[in-house]
């Protein structure tokens with residue numbers, strides 16, 4: 001008999017530092033019903049199959065419901081209109097075809113080769129600036145000093161957000177990332193704060209979009225000008241949020257894996273050409289996004305069970321990545337694997353649009369850390385983790401060093 005509380009245990013912060021033994025138990029039942037009716041897919045085959053299944057929907061956000069203010073005009077007139085607009089213009093990660101495909105295609109066109117390559121070069125400069133700031137430090141915190149500031153600057157510059165406005169995006173991005181944690185949606189206080197943050201960032205974006213429509217420049221928001229205002233606002237917010245904590249986690253989880261495998265850290269220092277293979281293995285071994293949620297649109301027979309119509313689904317990408325049938329010695333960190341079909345960026349229709357950015361930001365950060373930190377050592381083992389079970393990563397990653405080169 002399978003344990004139908006395993007997902008609760010995965011969400012329990014006590015298991016945040018190492019959820020992988022729980023994932024191994026979940027894989028014994030490839031699609032497992034939990035006590036609350038949620039179905040969890042955990043083998044590589046089951047997760048891949050459901051990612052590709054058109055009977056599986058990403059439109060699983062509860063309806064927008066801003067908190068009441070006590071002002072009858074705002075509560076009875078303004079609130080229903082704003083809630084309706086929010087619902088009908090969700091970010092495309094929470095939308096199904098055909099709207100999803102149209103919005104996504106517009107964004108993909110903006111990730112031109114030239115723009116991505118220019119930002120790749122720029123990210124090396126940004127990493128150098130951030131590490132130079134450490135001066136004579138004998139300890140750095142990889143999360144706050146490097147992993148956190150880098151992705152926000154990259155995405156703000158791509159979108160065309162003026163640099164003086166950038167600091168407020170750190171707070172906004174961190175707050176809104178909690179909306180990607182399924183349980184946060186049940187917490188009234190978190191939902192109220194998210195609504196306020198969403199309204200603040202929307203008001204900011206709306207002003208910026210007006211300005212860009214009047215004076216278009218060579219940036220993504222100007223390039224997406226054919227979208228309607230509300231879709232453009234939600235798309236810009238999505239790009240900011242989806243690329244932030246995820247990239248922070250890739251750099252932090254990646255550096256953690258290197259500190260735990262010092263031979264690999266040395267090999268990277270001596271041969272930066274190893275970075276792409278290392279990063280693919282990091283995305284498999286300890287991925288920044290551990291799972292994504294969905295909803296069944298029909299009864300779906302799979303792996304000996306039938307997922308009933310309307311059932312909530314959890315696709316455990318990180319468990320699929322440790323499936324022995326897909327990856328021999330799956331629990332071993334082995335950057336020399338070839339042809340890794342990991343699930344770290346999802347798959348199919350919603351495959352991560354920021355994957356090239358994430359890869360080169362992580363490469364710039366990890367190569368610089370390997371080359372510039374003299375005698376780096378992990379200070380806390382394991383490091384403390386942030387609360388999120390889905391977007392999972394260290395709260396801080398303290399590294400002692402004999403100094404920076």
Ligand code: HEM
Pocket residue numbers: 058092093094104155238239240242243244246247250287288289292293343344345346347349350351352353354355357358359
């Ligand atoms: C290491 C960093 C990253 C990881 C691990 C990651 C992971 C993912 C995953 C797993 C998905 C699939 C979501 C699903 O199936 O529901 C996804 C989608 C997405 N990602 Fe990323 N991501 C990263 C960085 C970025 C960056 C830098 C951007 C910003 C440009 C970005 C933008 C997006 C968007 C817009 C989607 C939605 C795609 C769609 O619905 O069609 N991501 N990402």
